[in-house]
Amino acid sequence: MKVGMAGMMVGWGLVAGAWLAFADAGGTGFAAGRPVPVQIPYEDPPKPEFPDVEPATPAPDVLSEEELKRAEALLPLLEGRQELYVIGEFVHLGKPVVPVLVKALTMPGSRLRYNAIEAMSIINDPRAVSPLLETAAAVENMTRVRAHALRVAVRMAPLDALATLRALVKDQHDTMRRTVAFEARHVRHPDAVSLLIRLLGDEERYVAVAALESFRHLTRWAGPPHDWQGSTHEQRLEWGEEWKTWWEETLKKREAAPDAPPPAPSPMSWRPGSATPHAGTTSRRFW
Numbered sequence: 001m002k003v004g005m006a007g008m009m010v011g012w013g014l015v016a017g018a019w020l021a022f023a024d025a026g027g028t029g030f031a032a033g034r035p036v037p038v039q040i041p042y043e044d045p046p047k048p049e050f051p052d053v054e055p056a057t058p059a060p061d062v063l064s065e066e067e068l069k070r071a072e073a074l075l076p077l078l079e080g081r082q083e084l085y086v087i088g089e090f091v092h093l094g095k096p097v098v099p100v101l102v103k104a105l106t107m108p109g110s111r112l113r114y115n116a117i118e119a120m121s122i123i124n125d126p127r128a129v130s131p132l133l134e135t136a137a138a139v140e141n142m143t144r145v146r147a148h149a150l151r152v153a154v155r156m157a158p159l160d161a162l163a164t165l166r167a168l169v170k171d172q173h174d175t176m177r178r179t180v181a182f183e184a185r186h187v188r189h190p191d192a193v194s195l196l197i198r199l200l201g202d203e204e205r206y207v208a209v210a211a212l213e214s215f216r217h218l219t220r221w222a223g224p225p226h227d228w229q230g231s232t233h234e235q236r237l238e239w240g241e242e243w244k245t246w247w248e249e250t251l252k253k254r255e256a257a258p259d260a261p262p263p264a265p266s267p268m269s270w271r272p273g274s275a276t277p278h279a280g281t282t283s284r285r286f287w
Helices: 002-024 065-078 083-093 095-104 110-123 126-137 143-156 162-170 174-186 190-200 205-219 233-255
Strands: none
Touching: 065 083, 065 095, 065 110, 083 095, 083 110, 095 110, 095 126, 110 126, 110 143, 126 143, 126 162, 143 162, 143 174, 162 174, 162 190, 174 190, 174 205, 190 205, 190 233, 205 233
């Protein structure tokens, strides 16, 4: 059996060698194909042609009497089918039109006032901060309008809005308290942290959770592991005292003057691969 298999292998080898020899000699057998590299001609695609567009007219520095009358005539249209177009018109007029938009804050129609606030947020003129804060503090306005006015004012001038945030901590509408809890994270001031601690014990759980997230955003302190999502009002009041104690101790450490200046770091105190050259030589600050 072994002799038969060996003979079969030798026979197949002879047949293969004869077939290759026949193909190289120019026979009519099946010759092996050889790949030939071919360069396909390539042409760059044509460059797109864009028509010349006239630049937009820049916003005026001062509005004329005709432009002021036109802007005041557009105020009622802030509520309707053309409201987006009218907002664009006010944005195009720029900062000089802010005093006209302020008039819309006292006009009837909550959607009209909301769109006026939206136009002010796009224009981003600090002169609108004070009227926006007054709108946020006015309890006769709709909560949606008040919350939007507070949001825009905080983004424009965080420190100027701190007094209004402090006054709205005990607002009767939980939506406003939640807006205060969320927007306080943009105010980098110790008083903002204090009012967030007050909101940690709010009656509404979602207000307390928003205050918790803003508190961690400002201080980077995680605190003890408590179940805030499933907590009761009494538990939130108790846990808020823990955060209050920690914050008071932190303020004392920040306000206390050091007894002696820290020693100068040694040139060899840093090794390649460490996070900072002299980590731990300066006190940690929140802002």
